[in-house]
Amino acid sequence: MLNFASLPPLSLYVHIPWCVRKCPYCDFNSHEASSGRSRHPASRDISASLHVTIPEREYIDALLRDLEQDLPRVWGRIVHTIFIGGGTPSLFSPEAIDRLLSGIRARLPLDQNPEITLEANPGTVELERFQGFRAAGINRLSIGIQSFDEEKLKALGRIHGREEALRAAEAARKAGFDNFNLDLMFGLPGQTTEQAVADMRTAIGLRPTHLSAYQLTIEPNTLFHARPPTLPDDDTAWDMQNQLQAELAAADYRQYEVSAYARPGYECRHNLNYWKFGDYLGIGAGAHAKITAAGDAQGCASVARGGTPGATITRLWKVKHPGEYLRTAGTAASIGGEQKLSRHDAVAEFMLNALRLVDGFPSPLFQERAGLPISACEPELALAENRGLIEWDTRAIRPTPQGRRFLNNLLELFV
Ligand SMILES: C[S@@+](CC[C@H](N)C(=O)[O-])C[C@H]1O[C@@H](n2cnc3c(N)ncnc32)[C@H](O)[C@@H]1O
Ligand code: SF4
Secondary structure (H helix, E strand, O other): OOOOOOOOOEEEEEEEOEEOOOOOOOOOOOEEHHHHOOOOOOOEEEEHHHOEEEOHHHHHHHHHHHHHHHHHHHOOOOEEEEEEEEOOHHHOOHHHHHHHHHHHHHHOOEEEEEEEEEEEOHHHOOHHHHHHHHHHOOOEEEEEEEOOOHHHHHHOOOOOOHHHHHHHHHHHHHOOOOOEEEEEEEOOOOOOHHHHHHHHHHHHHOOOOEEEEEEOOOOOOOHHHHOOOOOOOHHHHHHHHHHHHHHHHHOOOEEOEOOEEEOOOOOOHHHHHHHOOOEEEEEOOOOEEEEEEOOOOOOOHHHHOOOOOOOEEEEEEEOOOHHHHHHHOOOHHHEEEEEEOOHHHHHHHHHHHHOOEOOOEOOHHHHHHHOOOHHHHHHHHHHHHHOOOEEEOOOOEEEOHHHHHOHHHHHHOOO
16 A cells, blocks of 8 residues: 655646657657648648648647546646647647646646746747747747758658757747757767767757757657668767767756756756656646545554555546547546556656656655655665666665666666
8 A cells, every 4th residue: 555645746748749740750649730630620720831730729628628627636736847748839829828828827726936848849930939939938948959960850851950950949049938958869860979969069059958868769650660770889879878978068968867968957847757756647639647646544554554545646648649639638538548556566667767867866755756665675676786777875766877878677677
């Protein structure tokens, strides 16, 4: 049985499932925008220049119905961060984002200083649009650059070139975003370490507060999986990562997670909440949620055994397909699945998240978030320590450099 002295911080994830074009490496729940047209004749063309049509009014209505349905799960709790991800949320108009945020504020109490992030694709950017997002209350942008190299952008099937990528970062700053992230990928088809470093130097030159550097992975159900491009081998990719880390460290970006680097104080609060096994609601097609309930500790014998009746961690996800989601949002039919975590799941999922953090976690956080004493996974921790994959002192349990390099081997010990 689980036991929580208090509930974890709460975040809200909002999924927007459309893109202008599907990238051949991407396995996110994202669909080419034109596919929404025929099913939803009321669709509004939000960006004629992009020739895409999205049912944005209907989708915002659906998101708000979805949120209403989830509210009883989090009565009275404050939302600290909101992340509007995708897909390509920057395809939505500032008016639609404004209506979404107003609707969220009317239904949920927000932190006094919430972090509100929106993901943007450089191919969908105009200064005016970014200004509109800022006015609607977005205070952090995450821009999917991937590379500044024209040839690599083509190989990745991106809808933008180098110039648009550069302009997107400039537009973010001009629109008043003093906090923005750039996503880069490395280990690209035919990429050399010099090319990866050149991309990173260009990104650093744009002075974002945050940089994400993802090694390109080949995911099932993608075009790259069906027709794999030639990628740099593991040793070259490891060398690239080390050189990128050195560039970032020299420019005062501190690595705090496997792929995440930030200027001091600009770590992504939303993602940190995931990695510290906090709670989150998820609205939108295919969105996932994780919600803790503290249960009822009143006068029950099981409390003496270290648990609280009714204390649970629940995972919940919404139906994936945008059409089905639009039809069912706000009703039980929109729930794709729901699962209460077992003790074993709670241990595994906590570790899969927290051991991604360079600083690891203070050991009391395990009881706070997984609802179990740290002794519940002492044998696995001891094994990891013996193999040199973690270190454990009075302040924290953290992965060693070896544990970070062979993170999968470390995480497997808990699964
Ligand atoms: C969901 S995407 C959202 C950003 C936006 N749609 C775009 O691509 O411009 C978030 C990030 O995941 C990363 N990503 C997606 N597929 C990946 C893959 N197969 N390997 C590594 N990183 C990937 C990309 O860096 C991307 O910017
Ligand atoms: S634009 Fe982003 S979310 Fe859309 S397909 Fe490409 S990587 Fe995936």
